[in-house]
Amino acid sequence: MPLLFGTAKFNEQEHLTIGGCDTVVLAEKYGTPLFVYDVAHIRERARGFKQTFNSLGVKNKVIYASKAFCCLAMYKLLEEEELGCDVVSGGELYTAIKGGMSPENIEFHGNNKTKEELSYAVDQNVGMIIIDNFYEIDLLSTILKEKGKQQKVMFRITPGVDAETHEYILTGQVDSKFGFDVMSGQATDALEKILADENLLLKGAHCHIGSQIFSAEGFLAAVEKMLLILNDWKKTFGYTVDILNMGGGFGVQYTEADDPLEPEAFVKAIVNGVKGQCELLDYAFPEIWIEPGRSIIAEAGTTIYSIGSQKVIPDVRHYVSVDGGMGDNIRPALYDAVYDGFLANRISTEATQESRIVGKYCESGDVLIKNIELPPMNPEDLFAMTSTGAYGYSMANNYNRNLKPAVVFVENGQDKLAIRRETFEDLIALDCE
Template sequence: MYLHGTSKINGQGHLEIGGVDATKLVAEYGTPLYVFDETLVRERCREFVDAFRASGLKFQVAYASKAFCVMAMCRIVEEEGMSLDVVSDGELYTALQAGFPAERIHFHGNNKTIDEIEMAIDAKIGCFVVDNFIELQMLNAIAGEKRQKVKILLRITPGVEAHTHEYISTGQTDSKFGFDLGNGSAFRAVEEASKLSHLELLGIHSHIGSQIFEVEGFRMAAEKMASFAVQVRQEIGVTFKVINLGGGFGIRYVNEDTPLPVSVYVKAITDAIKDNFGRNEYPLPEIWVEPGRSIVGDAGTTLYTVGTSKDIPGVRKYVSVDGGMTDNPRPALYEAVYEAMLANRASEEPTEVVSIAGKCCESGDMLIWDLNLPKVNSGDVLAVSCTGAYNYAMASNYNRIRRPGVVFVSEGQSDLVVKRETFDNIVGNDLIPARMKQVSKTV
């Protein structure tokens, strides 16, 4: 397993993250357990900010909280001087409860409810990213009722398709998101938005996909956005102050993945903006981006305890752990692949090939196929790397399994930032109608 950030194998032959022995984390917090390398998270934040600062352009780097949203993470984003994207009232509430400055919050989503819009306006967030004509009218009406003027970007689908899994590609024409550039709806949206008295149109937004390992897609998107901006300025006199090129910057999950340094992505984006807007004598806009996975993905490690195994001669050996698709649904959803090691025997050489199975009552609950490990024993601790993005965020209570706790580690210290769920959490919202026969509890 590739060791990211502060991870290393210590003198005891154990995996160590943030200066803390993984076996000690398991002893204190139990498993499954999400462990985040706080130092690496902060380094990723600073890489983006520093790279944009070097460009000389005005910018905002907004962490896409859908990747991993808890109050402690929101606090890190605030401390690192970044903005924050939310896509629901739950994410917005989390950010506000963490004390995140509302003026640095951007609200995304293709189906924002009236309640969500009202909540965001009342909080005086910085910007809405508007996704469709219905939302445009609804947002203007609600803002008018509240006697406010709200800032917006229009989400554009530029027709640029990045080389990603089909389920997470969002920039192409056939998408549930945004106003299409090719069929004229984007232009009509700008015309309409510019006439609505309770909206201030800052500019446009695009997102071309996820887990992107090249820069050409971002260059193409910047070129299309610039061409559109010039057309809008010439035909209806609207000048965009902000161009948001979204996120999608890739990370290394396995050896075959080849992400670029953050500085390379950022330089490609800023150079493309300078070139395409400069040649048209267009005022250089402020550049916004929205990294999520690339901030937290490789900073996360999930620790499991090995339980049972099943060896089918000539076929494969299954090794089961105490988690699975409830804490990491990505292999089942996307056929995502991961690397792993035995955290308590990290210096030992592999001697067998096993497949890691989850504990859910589903044949498809498989975390890793064909993994090289030392001879695996019950009670070993399995560490799966790069689980910081979309693992906790997408976790569920399928089979009424309790969701894991989350720990941040840094400089030899561990801090619990999300408690492990309890049985009371599992049944906390359940109700039994009075008409049903009352029986005594057996637990």
């Protein structure tokens, strides 16, 4: 039986349905490739984080990491669910505001925010800016002085914790482009500099140890290190944080081999870890913020492709081509991300064969799934690739001048276009003759 998430199931016609909508009908209506988002599943995941915090009696803020996937409809949904969001560019910030996000519930991340981006954030009264480096301290301070304003900030530190994940998405170790290093004393120097600046209102500290993390051990290690650091600052400077932001990175299931914790388990582990350290060190219990992105959106997304050409090399490989590829999901090519999938338009009892699902892009590395057991397939069959909700569309590109797919939200039997499919006219809209 295929690995199904959220409201996904097969109907009497043996068609995959999501949110009560037939994906065969959706493919006919919107074309393929097509991203289909299960709104009920998004709501369930978002509420799971918030409700767990609230049940533990902890003051908190759940902040969706926009980089996983964002659009106007997504921000509208986040506002409905009373989640905050983080942004890492002026473009994400602009979209969040246009999508109806309350500026107070937006936090601005990034290791190289430009003067224009920071000015825009200050003008929009963004609730929190996460300072990432010394250059940014000076730049933001100058902007605030020019505008005669103050800004709530946190600062990102790298506590020296290695999580069990791919090196490309590992961020909490000493050797990282993000944040202030603790071991070298940079974090302490940053603290002093921020505290001395009357335009910067320091609310707390932030750390993020990586992404797609399956156990709580890395977070517990980070909590322990963070509280030891914060306690040292309390003794030295008399400063205690109002907010401890532990970032995100909670793992999700891409294939049956993946066995991540439920989001609620991560929350409980972090809260209990902070409580234990605070009691041990006699440190005032802070408000806890987290930044889930992938863990809210990944499993809610499914990409529907149409099968095209096939190539059989006897005793070597069976290639099955789809009408998308690395332009709508670059993760397999970028860092060997593994996905699962199945036919969406029929359930077959025929013997399976090992196949390689490849895209239409002019690259040998355009491989979506290296090896998968599938029944014989025909042109125009629909192939569903699961757990594509995070970093699929958000990293989509126009390589080979292919069009970016459409995105549709489905819930309670209703489908709503969230992002229309690009047109050839869109491709040349910015070209100059």
